[in-house]
Structures are given as C-alpha cells and as structure tokens.
Amino acid sequence: MISAKIKNKLASGSAIRKMFEEGNRLKKIYGEDKVFDFSIGNPDLEPPVEVFDALKDLANNPIPGMHGYMSNSGYESTRAIIAKKRGDEAGMSIDAGAVCMTVGAACAMNDVLHSLLDDGDEVIVLAPFFMEYINYIENHNGKVVIVQTDDKFMPDFDAIEKAITNRTKAIIINSPNNPSGVVYNEEQLKKLNELLKKQDHVIQVISDEPYIDLIYDGLTVPAALKYIDNLIICFSWSKSLSLPGERIGYTLVSPRNEDYEDLTGAIVLSNRILGSVNAPAIWQRVIEKSIYAKVDVANYEHRRNLLYSNIVDAGFEAVKPSGALYIFMKTPDGLTDTQFQDICAKYNLLLVPGASFKREGYMRLAFCVSEQTIRNSREAFEKIAGELGIKK
Numbered sequence: 001m002i003s004a005k006i007k008n009k010l011a012s013g014s015a016i017r018k019m020f021e022e023g024n025r026l027k028k029i030y031g032e033d034k035v036f037d038f039s040i041g042n043p044d045l046e047p048p049v050e051v052f053d054a055l056k057d058l059a060n061n062p063i064p065g066m067h068g069y070m071s072n073s074g075y076e077s078t079r080a081i082i083a084k085k086r087g088d089e090a091g092m093s094i095d096a097g098a099v100c101m102t103v104g105a106a107c108a109m110n111d112v113l114h115s116l117l118d119d120g121d122e123v124i125v126l127a128p129f130f131m132e133y134i135n136y137i138e139n140h141n142g143k144v145v146i147v148q149t150d151d152k153f154m155p156d157f158d159a160i161e162k163a164i165t166n167r168t169k170a171i172i173i174n175s176p177n178n179p180s181g182v183v184y185n186e187e188q189l190k191k192l193n194e195l196l197k198k199q200d201h202v203i204q205v206i207s208d209e210p211y212i213d214l215i216y217d218g219l220t221v222p223a224a225l226k227y228i229d230n231l232i233i234c235f236s237w238s239k240s241l242s243l244p245g246e247r248i249g250y251t252l253v254s255p256r257n258e259d260y261e262d263l264t265g266a267i268v269l270s271n272r273i274l275g276s277v278n279a280p281a282i283w284q285r286v287i288e289k290s291i292y293a294k295v296d297v298a299n300y301e302h303r304r305n306l307l308y309s310n311i312v313d314a315g316f317e318a319v320k321p322s323g324a325l326y327i328f329m330k331t332p333d334g335l336t337d338t339q340f341q342d343i344c345a346k347y348n349l350l351l352v353p354g355a356s357f358k359r360e361g362y363m364r365l366a367f368c369v370s371e372q373t374i375r376n377s378r379e380a381f382e383k384i385a386g387e388l389g390i391k392k
C-alpha cells in the first residue's frame, strides 16, 4: 500500500501526463510537423564542443581512482574553479568550501530545504513558479506560501512583507524565471535584501539559477551574490551546457551569509543522507574543464524572437522574456485558460495553462522546439485570433 501523500500527488500529476499523451495522439494523426507542441521545456541544443573534448580527454587519459568515492561535497578542484568564477562575477572572494556539487538543481534545492526546514516552517515562492518547488518544500515537511508577482511578473514587496511570519525560513527566487522569462534587476535584489534584513529573524534567499546563462538582448543577469547577504545559490548545467540527463549542479552559500558555517556543513550532510551521496564523478571533471563554455544562446534567442512575433503579430499579449526558454502569454479576456487551451488544441497548438505555475490567466509556451515548428505554427496563431475576433 503506497502512502496517502504520494497517492494524492500521483492523482494531481495526471493533467500534465494527459497533455503529453494528447500531443503524441495528435502527432500520430497529423504528423510531427503539423502538431505545434510548445508544452515541453526540454533543452534541445547539443552540448558545446568543450564538453565532448573533456569527455574524450578523460577517456584517453584516465586519472587513477577517478571512479571512486569522494568527499560528499565533490572534488575540491571542481569546487574551487566554480568558486572563482562566481566570485569574479560578483567581485568577491569565495572559498571552495562554499560550494557543494549536486545531482542537478533539483537535488541542490532538496539539499538546501532539508538543511533549513523544521516541520511546518514556511517557504515563500513567487508565482508564477516552477511547480516542483511545492514537492521540494513538502519533501521536507515545509509549508508552501505563495505570493503573486505584479502584472510584469516582478516581485511585489508589499505582498512579500505581508506573507512573512515568524515561521518564514526562506524565499525562493528564480531569475531568469520559468515560466515568465523575466529577469530581476539590481534594484529589486537590493530591495529584497533590505526587506528581509529588517525582519527579526534570518530569512534565507534561495536563488534557483538554472537559466542564468540563457539571457538575451545583450543583457546580463545581475549577480544575486552582490546584492543579497543571506543567499544560497542552486545551479545546474542542465540548460547552460544542455546536460539535463547528466544531473550535475551545485549549491553555493554566500560568504556574507550569517549562517555560513552551519549551512555549508548541513548541505553536504543533506547531500549524503538524501541519497545522492555525491554528484557524478566524471561530470565534475568535465565541468572543471569546460567551466566557461555555454550552449549556443543566440540560437535560443532567435527562436524566442520568432515565437514572440507569432504571438504578438496575431494580436495576443505577452511580456517579452529576457531569458530562459519560455513565453508566458496572456489568455484572451473572457476565456478561462482551459477554454483557451481547448480552442488552441483544435489547431494542434499545445500550451500549458497558468494553473500549472499557480498563475491563472496565462499560458506557457516553450520555444525549445524546432525552428520549423515555430514557423509552421504562425498560421495557427492567426486562425485562433481570427476565431476569437482578436484585433491586431
């Protein structure tokens, strides 16, 4: 007999599974290129050449003991190079001890939340957000506190302040954001820090940064390390190096964090006791050799531009994403997300309703699909706008 907790979660996960099955059904009937499936956010670029060179080098020149157990925090040399890179970006000195290598960002967040939460402790999340946060928080008996962002998906500081209680342990931020693609600026990070520092207990900021390298229009993502003191970064190379299947990432505790000593130790222990023990050995070596490499970000930017044009040229509304892999378009007035989703499905256009990110009135479209699919979908957007009488 499985637990009631997981039974409930199995039942509530069925909406996304249904959409996935619907996509496959439509593709069988109409063909792959006639179904515009924007529902899945799977990075589709190949990793950069540096990754393959590093793998070849390791295969040709194996290091004795390279497949053995190691410290639960990972290789010192890998952590040192990450600490240097992040320190240089933020203009500060960071010790390798601040870093713990993890099995992707998902594991990083679980390690951090396990380290922070006593039963019933609260974690603030800013909607719209990546829904797995709910599982990550509940895995460690925490309570999810959802705070909506403003109409541009930026933090609403009054709403955050109202949501803080004496049980608030942390707030999760995610910039560039999944699903909205927005990037928080320096002022917003500073303001968040000020707001949290004036509370009478420590509130940690967990900065979930898997999209930090996917940034467009010549912008840079401000280093949260510069502006937020009680900061813990969760990073992965799932997107930056297109390695989601390899499961490699890290946590980094800011040297300015008031709980630095306790946190760095607790995260390494959590990494061990939650079952990953340490991050994959080979991938730590690969990262060390390709730390400054990135996927072809211009390719994603090009596809973002094409999909964004399809949406707004047809008369729909969306905040243009500055980063990540998604556009969060507005559901036309007078329709629920599900009604709009059904109309889109008639034209073989598959999108994820905002409820899946706790923000209704919007739909998420992932642009990590082929350029041809995006180009072919243009007509569908026009026809849907026509059916709904939307004016350009």
Ligand SMILES: Cc1ncc(COP(=O)(O)O)c(C=O)c1O
Binding pocket: 041, 103, 104, 105, 106, 107, 130, 174, 178, 208, 210, 235, 236, 237, 238, 244, 249
């Ligand atoms: C916002 C966000 N955080 C975390 C993750 C998990 O990333 P990883 O593959 O590194 O576990 C994802 C994956 O899509 C994500 O979108």
